Amino acid sequence: MKLKNCSDVLVMGAGPAALCIASELIQQGLHISALASHPPKKPWPNTYGIWAEELESLGMASLLGHRWQNTVSYFGKDVDKNEPNPVLHEYDYGLFDQASFQNALLEKCAGLDWAIETAEDIRFVDQITEVICSSGNTYRARIVIDASGHRSPFVKRPNQGPVAKQSAYGVVGKFNSPPVDKDQFVLMDFRSDHLTEKELKDPPSFLYAMDFGEDLYFVEETSLAYSPPVSWSTLKKRMLARLAHRDIQITKVVHEEYCLFPMNLPLPDRNQSLLAFGGSASMVHPASGYMVGALLRRAPDLAKELSESLSIEPPLNSEALSKKGWNVLWTKELIQRHRLYQFGLKRLMSFDEALLRSFFSTFFRLPKKDWSRFLANTLPLPELILVMLKLFTISPLKVKLGMIGVVIT
Template identity: 70%
Template structure:
């Protein structure tokens, strides 16, 4: 194999995670090589939502393509006035303009060229790591970071059984009548009046929808997390039936969105000599499914730590550098918070449709500063525990039982 180059850090991937960490490493003055199967300017297929307060704290609100102040959810049964009343969040929500976010990160990468390669083997050789590619080319670096996504085969992690995945099917388009009110964002619409009694016992899903203006709307049917995940065909059919029950037809599809990602992927082995970032590092929030905010918040500390370690101790080998990175990326505080979120997700996965509606209606009765920071994963561990206890205290007995023991299936 032909050796192409030797760098301080080699990053694999070209999505949001890879661009975030490459941008930080380049700004730290490190010599970076990037490998991916496609160019980093390939358009991202999915939308990325974030609460406006979170993006404002990062100083990136200018990258939002849309922003809504009228933000609501529906947790009633859809029957009667009380069942149709929304939960009003009074909290701005936004969608990134994918192209603006992507170009902003690429600009920070300072025209770094991505090598279009497929890695076949990675060998740790002590002071350096070698990446052997399908093309026959070989790359070496002091440290390799896998930011290629949760499906990476190079990152070791324990096997804790089946992984729960969030699935969604959505449509950006024009409808016979608006699926949401003008200038409105609907975070979760769990109203089940389009489902049969049998379907209400199946894994639940909800509508995530918003008004883009100019008679264009986004409507997406989402399942929170289940194993195996709900198929896109099932979600497409549920979305169509949900809309039909309200007398709404899809008149024109401008974009279809298909999402599928793990919610409770086990944390990687933090003793391995490869470092990961993004989905490969299990950075998806187990409670909300969000990750972009975490990428933007956590990349600077990781980049700074790696730059410091490489400059202060140039003799550190690949394993030692990876260990430094893992310690920053998954500190004991973050590990314990992640475990709490995963515990909660396991309990929620046992909830049926009506129990899930009860849970979320209770969750959004918490003070806004509590539920918003819970969903952003910015609560310190003691505060996170306190918020979870507060939620338990105000919940119904049925939800309390489910939070502690899970809710038994009807067949048990």
């Protein structure tokens, strides 16, 4: 076994979460080490979307590879309006330029070498934390941040029953006919006229789609959150049936995307000596599935707190440092907001296809400042409660009953 020099912070992982927190820690002048199962320059496999205004507020709009002003959703014939017309969001949406985003974070991490290792165990010895790897190497730090994703075996969390996961299957490619209008982004297409009566009784799914220009499009069939999750094969079948119903066929596949991540993962045990960030810290938004905005907003505060805590004399041990970090990462307000979102998700998971369409049709009738901040998780707790009450007030009776757990068939 070979012991490595002790660093201030060891970051585990090489995805967006790991790069976000590592880059902010470096800006604080801390001695950082990093460990991951693959090089940090390896391209990220999935696309990351965000409302443009959310990224503009962080001064990072230049990282968008695509931006759409024509943003819409389809919910079929609305139960109240009986209109098939799209909902116009009038709010810009964007996709990160994956390479630019990744390179921007790597540049902020200049000089940091990632050890390409597989962690097998983590132990806490005296003041520090040790990460033991399959190679026999042991890496030491005053505190370790696990940013390796929701599958991490090292982060302790309570067992609160089955974990619901959002799943999606998508294709970037060319088509015999445009699947969306020119320069259009479709957040949710819940139209279900291509489904059989039997399929309508299965967990619902919607199409997320966009025009990339030059006859290139991205279409992705997505389910909200279910346990067990809707399979990729089912989603692919539904997507192809949806397209075929409109006489659309894929003529060239440029890229296939497979997504699967938990939406209601319990919050970690905040008394443990291991700190986490990103998916391993349950930072996925339970209502929208988004996380990158939260990473960018919350990493600076966590890095600043750790920098200040690491300078305290006499030195704090890993347990005390972790406690400081958890208290910043999950404040009492953020915990309460997270619980409200999880409650809402649990209710939505009980909705059938028609009720879900009615719910979302109603949701986007809220003022834009309300629904946009709801989806970004930037509403202070009192405002979040008011928005949820407002949504309940304007909802049709069946949706109201569904929200309180009474589902009429």
